[in-house]
Amino acid sequence: MTTELTVTVRGALGLDDEQRLIAELERATRLGWRAERAGDSGHLAGGVVEIVLVAVLTKTTELAYEAIVQEVRDRVEQWRREHLDKPQFTVEKSSDTDGDSRPRVASESED
DSSP states (O other), X not given: OEEEEEEEEEEEEOTTHHHHHHXXXXXXXXXXXXXXXXXXXXXXXXXXXXXXXXXXXXXXXXXXXXXXXXXXXXXXXXXXXXXXXXXXXXEEEEEXXXXXXXXXXXXXXXX
8 A cells, every 4th residue: 555645835935945844844754755846936136936845655554644734734833833924735645456456535724
């Protein structure tokens, strides 16, 4: 079974916000995260953007998944509180059980 965690952040972001959030998530979860820009990524001075951060988990119990998802939500919320214009975020978990082509998705969001 493989589970993918996706954090989507939308709002006014600075130039180093993406790397700071990735570093924080990697420290907190001990997972490798990758960033993907959604839409226009040509903002040189930050601005309103959408970034997607993804981590893949394998061979972990359901209880551990829930703990990791909660840790991710807590870390993103902590990072979010540092901003005057608070970005919106969603945390999604999708699972593929041994080749099942229909992923199960759970989504939580914060406005």
